[in-house]
Amino acid sequence: MAEDTKLWLKPISRRKFLALSAATAGGAAALATLSWDKKAGAVPGGGTAGAGETIVPTSCVHNCGGRCPLYAHVKEGVVTWFTPDQEGNDNPDFPQARACLRGRSQRKRLYHPDRLKYPMKRVGKRGEGKFARITWDEALDTIAKELQRIKGTYGNEAIYINYATGVYGQVSQSWITPAFGGALPRFLNMFGGYLGYYNTYSSACFSYAAPYTFGAVEGNSPDDLLNSKLIVLFADNPGETRLGGANGHYYLRLAKEKGARVIVVDPRYTDTAVTLADEWIPIRPTTDNALIDALAYVMINENLHDQAFLDKYCLGFDEEHMPPGIPPGNSYKSYVLGQGDDKTPKTPEWAEAITGVPQDTIIKLARQIAGIKPCCLMQGFGWQRHAYGEQPVRGLPVLAAMTGNIGIRGGGPGLRNGGHGVVVGWMPAGQNPVKATIPCFIWPEAIERGHEMTAADGVKGVAKLPTDIKMVWNYGGNTLLNQHSDINKTAKILADEKKCEFILVHDVFMTPSAKFADILLPDVTHFEREDIVTFASGIGYAIYHQKVVDPMYECRSLYDVCSELAKRLGFGDQYTEGKSEQDWLREAVKVAQQKDPNFPGFEEFRRKGIYKVAPRDPIVAYEKQIKDPANNPFKTPSGKIEIFSPALWAMNNPKEIPAIPKYIPAWEGPEDPLRAKYPLQCIGPHYKRRVHSTFDNVPWMEEAARQEMWINPRDAAERGLKDGDQARVFNDRGELVIPVKVTPRIMPGVVAIPQGAWWTPDAKGVDQRGSINILTKYHPTPLAHGNPQHTNLVQVARA
């Protein structure tokens, strides 16, 4: 690794950085974002109506990691303002769920001139974006006919609801899992079923790999951070990704005020690091396990680890605690000390060459983690959207176990926060008669060769898929194209009408995904219908959003569309049971009241708009298993924390799916020879101005935080780039142009393009907006079949 990189990578103190960045717009913007500006629309006590004004409880319901109540001020039928949650004293027991800048800009989304206004059918080639207006009857008749044709020709397994998260609600919800209900799965289940998916684009490796260690995924609740003395955030940036009601940053700030030390490990000096960190440790993307291994090495070498905890609760830390029948040299300790197959001790020197983290920083960090208790080791989702994203997910819990921080207050299992929840009923969906499911990331492959796909591809429920996907129903989401990897490749698959024969899109805007529709339906926003959403965090809460304005243009809700289709297909009465959306919500509240006697009645809940569950003690994950292991074994096959997983060992793929978490050099990582051609690692962080791709077209958000690529001054200088210049970013998969932000807030060798910008190709196919998925690779991770969208090598040049 280049010596000059080592020199640059000395950790930087928060005080020093703030002094350096005091004059920069970036630092100021980051701080301003988190100032919780009460002046913006402040109305005491949740809202006081002005003359001729009514205030209607509503919400913000996208996939930001939070949910927030909003109070719409309506005058003469027009929303003029939103005020956020202002209930209570905003203390840790009863925090407010105050909307972030995105929620407060919702008027610009509701009244956006580009709203889809009426149903349309495709008239050009698929993907060209040429459509003609049709009536609702023609649209619904066509959809009903296509559903019947595809079911009759290929079976229900050929019908796929694409992964989407743009709309949340107990009736209208775009993210579909068997645990949820809602209008869409209810309709398709009654129609004979559909090909389902598992995983998410956010956290596939996390959700899939963590159970191999613990048997189930749990985390201490965020209010427990107030009990921590040291908090180390690995690729976790709640100051940007858990804004508003999620309150991720709020609890960290309270912990910090109480005296906790905060360290951030991340390639970027994130908003969280700027505002809270005592120390920032930059690290090359995809190399996190090398750091974890070296931290473990230091702890073992200096005898800092909690051997008694490991002996009592863990399987596979050392050779004395291995499952029977495993050859010597396969324990975690043997691997770390270089006594396994690779004969490589995972020393800080070894890790420095891979990660770029100086060895003295690694030693100091290991001593801090082992020496300050309780210590919360927290992982974000970013590091698992990598080529081998399963490894850090299982790696960090080893450090939590080595330091005895699992099952105690202020500690945690090295996963992510859990949260206090609240249960509200769903519109019942029934059972999906189709048993087959696929990982949500692999759907384009299932269009091309679904009939060949088996368990090796991640197929569950059947030995082999009986058919390719022939119809995609895309409701409230942009993963059909924009949010999926390798846009150019995906666009080609979608454009071929012989492969996927029918694409239905139901959305609010003409997104890049919507351009690939055969029939395009205009959806209402959630301000034009009623629903309930819930959220789990330091407290749990449920929000009722009333209809604020009547449906605009010819827009129709999901329930309305499904009811009309069910009528055409002969099961309309069975589908609706004669109930309105509000009737279903009344039943949802009855379920909530059965679970929680304090849950208010329907009318009160609807009028007030929010119910917050009374404060409870913090959740301590796996507390029972640690306090009384004999009666509360972990839900793993051994009943222990499986640092060594016999189930993974049995997969017999040690290079990509090792039985213990390991550093595996990533394709398109810092050790890939492809770096000679494409020398920069490109990551796609979440951006406070968008929720994934939602809000990208809202002008206020562009003014608040424009789409731009972070590049280190050294990499910029090598390319003759100055702050604000337009740059070309390219690899073998595609090219985009984007303005650059030249900043020391990103380490050399890494560039960051905020994910979610809408793909906008010019005539040559060069994206003009900075849509990172023109550069990302379709290459599912080995175990979870998840998306590796932060693993990309690129070159950057002046445009």
Ligand code: SF4
């Ligand atoms: S985007 Fe998220 S945090 Fe912001 S207002 Fe909406 S729900 Fe709240």
